[in-house]
Amino acid sequence: MAGSVHRGAGGGDLPFTDPAGRPTLRTVAELAGVHVSTASRVLNQVSGPGVRSASRTTSERIRRIAQRVGYSPNPHATGLRTSRSNLVGVLVPRLVDIVLATIYEGIEEATATYGFSTFVANTGDDPVAQRQRTEMVLARRVDGMIFGDAYIDGGFLDEIAGRGVPFVLVSRRAGAHPSVTCDDVLGGRLAAEHLLGLGHRRLAVIAGEPYASTGIDRTAGFRAACAEAGVEVPEARVVHSGFDTEGGRAAMVEILAGGDVPDAVFAVNDFAAVGAMGVLRDAGLAVGRDIGVVGFNDVPLAGSLPVGLTTVRSPMHEMGVRAAHLLMRRLRGEQVESERLVPSLVPRASTLGVEVGWSGARGVGPGSGAGAPGSTPDRPAPRTPTPR
């Protein structure tokens, strides 16, 4: 047992190894004195109708030997024979975006439990790169894909679906393709209700990219809630933006340039909110007192800012996990439906005006519940049946 490590205790001079010296099924079979097909059946736990397994004793012997020599099936051979690769491709706008990185971590974690591995690629939200990377990943014969960079119009995705590639979307929705998203409309509502409740009436929205359902839905939810409260958000105060700091900065500048200073801003993304806060600060406005700011996602940074950022928390990690499970079900041939996870509002100083301290004031003040940056356990957001 001591030496039962990798590449077998045998010392590397096993019979019938592959070119690299790794044991093959043949190695195991020969050692066990059985035919390779028998070894295969045993190691694959084949069962079911019409299939007969080996005897208990032989099975155990084979398994023991396989274990001892450190046998692991050659995925190329298996893939060639079965034409299934246990591989999934994941496309994201950018992995350096912590939102997507967190989602991806969830995906990777969950797929691994099924024995699947993942290829990730960045597309930078560029349609050309999307096509190109998709082809690349498909050429690897993945069993399915997860897109985190869907365009709302979904033309490209229709095409992929037409080619019979099973996939699910995550974070963003598009058309009728199965997706796992945050309930962004609700998230936008939460933001609006929070601001309205605080008495704000002159609202602005930093709306994100026009092709991403996240920004669209969050904005829509926000405006709907405002409209219901009889508050209008003029077009001039709803501006599109990139999802990063720079995007938020530019959008905020544009809003201020309107000459019509709002008393609160909703940014559909935390980083955009941070950019906006910088601009406001430079403009001499005290965030949290002179003007309220709400972000979206609750990235760890949000609670660590000098002025804690009020934001709508989305269960990023869990979205990844759920998307993975959804894809697995699709691969099994099941008919699946989209899932929308519920967000929650995390109030902090950027709207409450209370200085809770840069450290996030763990457990102190109204802004607590903010949770420690770093480890944001995704609360098991209850799943809402989608009417789609």
Place this chain on the structure above:
Amino acid sequence: MAGSVHRGAGGGDLPFTDPAGRPTLRTVAELAGVHVSTASRVLNQVSGPGVRSASRTTSERIRRIAQRVGYSPNPHATGLRTSRSNLVGVLVPRLVDIVLATIYEGIEEATATYGFSTFVANTGDDPVAQRQRTEMVLARRVDGMIFGDAYIDGGFLDEIAGRGVPFVLVSRRAGAHPSVTCDDVLGGRLAAEHLLGLGHRRLAVIAGEPYASTGIDRTAGFRAACAEAGVEVPEARVVHSGFDTEGGRAAMVEILAGGDVPDAVFAVNDFAAVGAMGVLRDAGLAVGRDIGVVGFNDVPLAGSLPVGLTTVRSPMHEMGVRAAHLLMRRLRGEQVESERLVPSLVPRASTLGVEVGWSGARGVGPGSGAGAPGSTPDRPAPRTPTPR
């Protein structure tokens, strides 16, 4: 016919396709009226001594047909036959850490130019996970690996090397294994010289995890430079920490608890620095005036903080790119040597005491011209030319 999507213009009813309907080499060969071996030779551009290629006309015909039907070789078949997968495995502590994510982006980008794909996995710096994930990736028959989570002692890596797996390290070094790192010792020196030059003498270090060469070398360089200047950094003011905000926070608390307040702190990681700044702020110390703080890496956030963080910039993206190239050379059988890329100091308000404005003073607002002496452009970390 109308749905003549992407599966080749042929219309999808090609002869001799694979189970999924994709064209195989046989499809192409049959259409071109040649043997599959001929098609293979043509499509693989075989050349060299003793190998004869097909005639120009046949070659062109084959290539044209392959293109038309959208042929892409089955990687399982190729991998099985050649026992090379054009796959590399990448292990990182955590992908949500933007430092590692940036490095990974570089790796992915560069490997892709070689026709390689990558598997990434998180290990959370946990030795058990490292082993487990490594085995998982190796079971996929990758051609090589890149470790971004090396422990300084490198026992595990020796083992892997002993098994004949080609790999390189990135970000952290260990033993004599080939690595691509930042010159961390130099980086530590830069930080020290900067602080010493500003007159600081009571220095503290937030040193990161004790098993990571990054923290070790940065700390060593820092202390060496101090020693040369005749300044001692007492052990009590050098404390280990996690590489995240929370780690920096805890470490700073510990340092302050010493009762012996430093006049400057060097954190070996920007996020740790941010955590430290929060604690200092809560303690009533004005960062940049009462106390200087220097971080490491220059993550985008550093320049966007309300008090810009002075930091040592490390070429993260390029480290990834170089690591990828290094591995490729190793795979070709070349003898390779470690590379150390040079860092540079980026002075900001956290040591200079100048309020440059939250937005990073991008030409807007009152804080504008207040650029720091020798101010380096904050944002677009110059992307290193990546050889295609």
Place this chain on the structure above:
DNA sequence: CGGAGTCGCGCTAACGTTTGCACCGAACGT
């Protein structure tokens, strides 16, 4: 005691590529 059913396992043919070798015609040198 003999036939039917079952159990345990071996045989064999794929899966899609690559590659050493053999073969054939044409050009070439003497």
Place this chain on the structure above:
DNA sequence: ACGTTCGGTGCAAACGTTAGCGCGACTCCG
């Protein structure tokens, strides 16, 4: 005119698995 060389292809054997089929031996029961 006749070997020789070489350019252009075809042949076939792998690579490591899986899965349908079939065959002996054993069990069971009438």
